[in-house]
Amino acid sequence: MNKDYYETLGVQKNASKDDIKRAYRKMAHKFHPDKGGGDEKKFKEINEAYQVLSDDQKRNQYDQFGSAGFNGGGFSSQGGGPGWDFSQGFGGQGFNAEDLGDIFESFFGGFGGGQRQSANRRRGSDISIGIDVSFQESVFGSKRSILMQRTAECELCVGSGAEKGSLKKKCQSCQGTGTVRESRKSFFGSFTSLVECKTCEGSGEVPEKVCASCKGLGVKRKQENIEVDIPSGIQVGEVIKLTGFGEAVRGGTAGDLYIRINVMPHSVFHREGSDLLMDLHLPLSTMLLGGEEKIEALDGTMLIKIPELSNSGDFLRVRGKGVPKARGGRGDLLIRLYPKLPKKLSSKSKKILEDLQKEGL
16 A cells, blocks of 8 residues: 655645654654554654655655555554664664754754764863953053963873873773763653763773872862963953863863953043043143143153143043054043132232233133
């Protein structure tokens, strides 16, 4: 009897592989025999249909000859019942590892991505810290030494976990393969998967004599000073990444260190882009008559010229005395002028001002 696999999955004959996969997931979830209202016979038919239609070669053969082209159906009757071994039910039947991982993710939260998860475990965790830098450090940059505690590679065995000069031997837990079989259960039934050997952590070898410093772990907890270059022009909230300075793991790569920058405010200067701004309070006489004024800039003392008849709020621009730019050069220093009014007038000062008032000044 010729079987209509397209009808079994509820898809059109021109359905894409993604459409077929989605239909299979939906139908398998609905009819799985371990669920209430499931149908074991229907579930087997669904698996049979998917095993053919998900494989380009078998699908082409089916489209030409029908299900009779598969030795009268030729599929294992084990399709999905309790105790079904996925390596038998899907292996060699057109069900690739990606499909299997997708099904696992769909039904029980990514459990099937074992190999991908194992690979991720071979990288240490990232570390994130925050540091305060002075305003001047943020403008001109600096070198900082940070004392921190982290899991780092053992210096004595250089991460091998073995005593210096010690040979390695085959791991007895995995017989040198680096993986062991692990049985698990789901509503799909029982299945066996390969997982990383915990004894040798996937290497397939263990040292004959373990390192006395790290007890064979290859890594150990320690305090260390880490040198950090604070680049010139860095701003609040920016992050410096140091690759490989996170947590280390044996046989894998260390995570990264992320340093978030907090710039402390300055009592005189503040920043706008690549320019520095400051307020300068001057005697009224200097604002009117002009003159020279000495100021303390971030990179040293400088003498600036005050124009005659300066108004409150006027800006003076000193070029090239701002924040260093990434492509070279520096921004400007902007100086905002304000009159510094006296709290008390002498009789002489008052007389001068009265005379000026008479002149309309």
